[in-house]
Amino acid sequence: MADLVGRASDEARGVPADLLEGYLTVLAKVSAGGRLCPDELRRRRDIGARAAERNVPMRGVVDLYLSATWLAWPSLPGVREATGADALRRIGEAVFRAADATITAVAEGYEEAQRWSLRQEESFRREFVDDLLDGRNVETLVGRAERYGLRLAGSYVVIVAAGPQPFVDGGPMTRQVESIVSLGPASRDVLVTTRDGLLVCIVPDLHGTVEEFVTRVMESLRPDGAWRLGIGRPQRGPGGAVRSFEQARQALHIGQRLQLPGQVHRASDLLVYQVLIRDRSALADLVEVVLEPIRKARTGPGTLLHTLAAYYAADRVATVAARELHVGVRTVTYRLDRVEELTGYSVHDPQQSFTLQVAVLGAQLLGWPEGS
Template identity: 40%
Template sequence: MNDHAWFADAWTALLHGPADGRASQEAARLGARAADQGLHVHELVDGALAAGAAWWNAAHPGTAATAQSRIQDPFGTTRALLSAALTGYAEQTRAELDRHDTQRTAFVNDLLTGRTDPGRLAERAHRYGIRLSAAHTVLVARAEGLTPDIVHRIDAGLAARFGEGNTLTTLRNGDLVCISAGGLRGLSAELAHRLLSELGAGRWQIGVGRTHPGLQGLATSLDEAHNTLEHAGRLGFTTPILNAADLLVFPVLLRDRDAIIDLVTTVLGPLATARGGARPYLDTLAVLFDNHGNYTATARQMHLSVRAVTYRLDRIRALTGYHPAEPTQRFTLDAAVLGARLLDWPTE
């Protein structure tokens, strides 16, 4: 007898019982039990139909009145009971998935915050293929329209691509968080591909922390991924994948907040006295630096003439004494503009 023979026996007994509301309830219970014991849905349907066929073949004219009444509608009973069983199966599957999600989210929270006993955490980590002493990388994807079902599909896709135990993906505080073994090549590109397939273009952005060893390294990598996305938002970066290693200058700028405030107010402060305020000039400098000092590209992006860009830069020199065409002044201006964007100056 195979592991799932119990289902065929139980279904046969159900078909021979009275066709009433209790039969539907029992069918739903059988469906839930099938899901709980790992019976695949096609095995459930096949077993139910096989039992129904056997029951139909055993029912002949001249049998008991209950069998005779069922013969008048040979598939109605099986169809109704199978529908109830599939409902029970789906509800049990969803409940199990929700329980799994809850446990996984709790584990990831404990893993990334380090608030749980390390010994107990190591036991739980083993279940997910994570070795706390190894090096890991944390990726955070911020997106519109992320749902648990989307995250499930992405998690399964990444596991299939990189192997079970090498990635752990969950939904945390509205963001997709992926913990990966250190050194997985192509992971951020694969995650981007799957987000593109699920959500389309322009609706998501990925921050990739650096690879760090140990339990504390996980929290550090997570912070780097989060900070990368925060900096990108303030600076207006729209690149789909942002690596913390490429943006190390911004934590350096913000490490001494008083110094960066002094730089911004000293270098750019006089722009606040200009007609129309500092914003048009600040935007011009930001776009100019993004375009590597190319006036034509800057004018095209801002929908201005080259003459208008030149006028604004001349006004900046007149007000501040700095001009981006001067090699010794370019770096100071660039750092001041980055600082202003990080501080949201002059709004704040």
């Protein structure tokens, strides 16, 4: 029997023979009229799990069991003692049913171990991503990052993307971006994940790498125009990812709130807005003091606020603002005069106009008046 086990391992190209563990004894018993008991099937599931833990390919395990079955067949006691074709046929049916049930049990154990390993790996990865983007357990991040191809001693840039639907781990858009990124030269050093419905990409700050990555992501998301990218500033060290992530997320928020042109917003280009939003309490006070009076407008504050935003976006040219708003120039000038009547701030006075513009930006960033 030991010789048969060794030959089966050779036939299966070296799959460990100990994974058979008593299988030939079971076949011998079945061939002599015995039955396959539930305990034996549980044992096979455990062996399947063991094979998965040892990274033995499933096809190799199946090959091992099938090879052992046909090699053992001539020497099984029931086969040797069979008299007549009918008896041999019944024994063959019993043996191959037992082999089928055994291999199925091994496969079930193997698959369950793989699912558990995958869930555990996903849990480890999620925990690492959360620690990385929250700045927790910084002292262990460097060692854990190497498992995912990141070298946190270097400088990295975090890019976040928002779309019409939340991004989720394993979702189709997430997989599509991962697939495209894997084709790049620096793919090993890029981590693609999700956080709070955003697609998050951690990219090494190497010459041309960030630009190439942004181009690839844009190509991936281009079929749907309702998405935006936020790009943080390069940051170094284990704590750098969380800083760049917050900058990227804030750049995305500013681009969405202010409806800035384009779909890519870089934190380095939006520093003035970040200064404004850093002290939310002071910004809210400014908005309240300057713009609260326009709530008294007959049409509500929305129309006047929208007109002010269009006027400043048009570089204070009323004709351009009117074209953008699809109204006449006189309507725009009337609304601007109405703002002055209600607030006391004129768009024609440089200092007052600057205060108005900052208040309008603050209202957009804070979601005023809806968010007030």
